[in-house]
Amino acid sequence: MNGDDEAVAASADPSLPLDWRFSQVFGERSAGEEVQEVDIISAIEFDHSGDHLATGDRGGRVVLFERTDAKNSSGARRDLEETDYPLRHPEFRYKTEFQSHDPEFDYLKSLEIEEKINKIRWCQTANGALFLLSTNDKTIKFWKVQDKKIKKICDINSDPSRAVGNGTIATSVNGGVPEANNSFIPGGISSLRLPVIQVTSHESSPVARCRRVYSHAHDYHINSISNNSDGETFISADDLRINLWNLEISNQSFNIVDVKPAKMEDLSEVITSAEFHPTHCNMLAYSSSKGSIRLIDLRQSALCDSHSKLFEEPEAAGPKSFFTEIIASVSDIKFAKEGRYLLSRDYMTLKLWDINMDSGPVATFQVHEYLKPKLCDLYENDSIFDKFECCISGNGLRAATGSYSNLFRVFGVSPGSTETATLEASRNPTRRHIPIPSRPSRALSSITRVVSRGSESSGVDGNSNALDYTTKLLHLAWHPNENSIACAAANSLYMYYA
Template identity: 75%
Template sequence: MNGGGEGLAAPATSGAAVSPLEWKFSQVFGERTAGEEVQEVDIISAIEFDRTGEHLATGDRGGRVVLFERTDIKDHGGHRRDLERMDYSISRHPEFRYKTEFQSHEPEFDYLKSLEIEEKINKIRWCQTANGALFLLSTNDKTIKYWKVQEKKIKKVCEMNVDASKSMENGAVASSMSASSKPYLANGACKDRPVSSPSNDTSFPALHLPVVTSQETSLVARCRRVYAHAHDYHINSISNNSDGETFISADDLRINLWNLEISNQSFNIVDVKPANMEDLTEVITSAEFHPTHCNTLAYSSSKGSIRLIDLRQSALCDTHSKLFEEQEAPGSRSFFTEIIASISDIKFAKNGRHILSRDYMTLKLWDINMDSGPVATFQVHEHLRPKLCDLYENDSIFDKFECCLSGDGHRVATGSYSNLFRVFGCSEGSTEATTLEASKNPMRRQVQTPARPSRSLGNLPRVLRRGADNSGADANGNSFDFTTKLLHLAWHPSENSIACAASNSLYMYYA
């Protein structure tokens, strides 16, 4: 695959260049056997690590949420606080195991609009844990749900109300009682004779109260709240606030602010719907809260711009506090310009200083203190530029690839076709640009880009601008498979570990 990183006005992170990582396969869940047909409902549509990295959640098109928990920390007696104090560069082998799953959403039908609502999970976001229970938000196109997952003790009756030592007598008494037509009281005594004490009458055993014990535990997922009927269009994003009390949900034209405890009311904080829908020029594609500033959030648009808004300015944030967009080069406009400029995903860096955005062709890293342009641009699909007509015809050009950043801010990653994903170094002087395949041999199709191309596409060599030829293969001889695409991936919050979805399989890698 052609393309590397493109260094611009300022480095993404300061300090010495970081050496490229060597990625290794860790584990896979739900891997397909050769020739196995994948059911549509089993295709993974969302991935999210919790903030500790000890749990991982996936959602699929069948409306299910599957939870995984980390096991290697417990196995080696480690603790999360100990891991946080360890050096980030130390290579560890994270291992996860299946924890539980639950049905989050069911297919619905909106009778007012004659519209089918899919059960597909669009996004999952972890909330703060409490009392050993896990909390998370999941959403489909219309409805957000707040889930609590905790261990419940299974209660069983361990002693019956019959004395085991007199079981033979009990059987005889029971048979004689069933054969008799005389009415008996609840304690087994007959109305026609006085109640006798068990110690004086051996025909009736001593009565025992049943004893309930809790020995086994089972994970139970319970829906705590349902946030519905607040979006006219499909929900594309949900994001938790750092205050632990509120979250946002975004559709094509509006962003709503919710309180976790209130499900029947939300506040519309962004509304880009014009008075006349014929005047609509752009839609909201993604939105996320700042990781530490509870009053700041960012949202991206189909025109390739990112707006930073401050909730303290006004109740309805129609005006942004900062606008991040890159000016297109003169003479470069084409029919596909706006389509490939649309941002499919944005993520804040852990420190809140940078925003990573993914459009169809590139990854861009933005400094929120510098709105003149991105501080780094990474070419992901430049080799597909000659094929934009074909990609438009088969709708692949509208695929929405996600992006993620490492916890230390040194690297970024995103997916591509043929189940490939790419990892770029974004620290100063880094030339790291690694391509991996979602398989047990991720380095099979590795490509190291020796140097970053120059800033302007117009200055690139003619061969690089042309990208791949029309033979259906890239510069390395690898054929493109547009039916297999790696759209969803997540980076562990504190380690060099990536989880990514290839169809119905969850692959995990570490470096």
């Protein structure tokens, strides 16, 4: 059985480990090329069908990609029949881009507002148009992207016999400007012809238009937006509050969660992420910097100060360190497609929760356990505050999250699964799995010391490979219907399939 046959067998049997392979890359850097800060990708999101992918960057731009494989001659998607060969991998192409946010300055607070896109969320499509929400630290925008036919001039006819105006022509005096009294005299010298212009519609081009702007509702930086399953409302969350919006109303929102204490010196935790339940429009979850996740029901009260369920891991026995609470902070949460399970990511681990069981996580996965001895170095260079995202497959059997050196890890989260894979954002995603020759421990330790002395942002990962804290894979997304992952490494978008 060759590699392609193994991949097909794995996709047919969900219990088999997946063989991940490189698919595509957009914006790959050449060796030694310097990356501009504004080009670094800061958000990734597939739409509900998986046929479109959106990325946002620190320069405030949103770039859209569309799927091109499995299309017939008319451009419409077709279902694979029994006679069709399985697709080798999904293929995407660049569709369009637009400037979503620009840098601003809050004169009342003397605060610069970055244009960086924090989150992108797709909304329901209608009449062939795409709709999505994008946000920076303060302002949310609702965009409509639709194909418009471009009209072009195909022919300009300047033949005197076809001139406009019943063949009227202008006369000039001494070759100069036509006189006012005899400018249009039939039979005069021809000096002015009005051409016949023919205009035809050519290929369509996507055009983005901002439909609404939701602003002036958050005093702190927006960290999350999430669409409701009702298709009419969405939430936005900052450090202390969660607001509920109607997509059709941009000048009013309702505050549904407020954790701001009466005195700010009593503040003990902040909101880090918020997500609507995928099927129940009355339920949502939000995480905190203390490592807890709260499930709230909008039917209980207008202001959801009290939660319906609290998910947190029981405190471990033994002494706590200065870094215990920092690494416990949840940076991202994602509901599984059916809504029963919830995935969370803190600095060191990935956890899977059953919303029907609040005694603790049903599974915990170590992402980069080898970093525990280096927490002091990570704190000094602020890497310990990096916010890694997580994603879960459409069938809920696997989850993925990122790490340093542009690595990301895929775990099997179904009961009894031991599947795990570590890949690098490159054209050869499994090259980090190549075993290195064994060396004496003394030589290995000396190499480690030299690397650490040369760069404070380096270390060694679990396979004794050099680890670079400056290259990190924070953002990734899983295709909703297939085993395909899109992830961002600096300004490059890498796509993998299994």
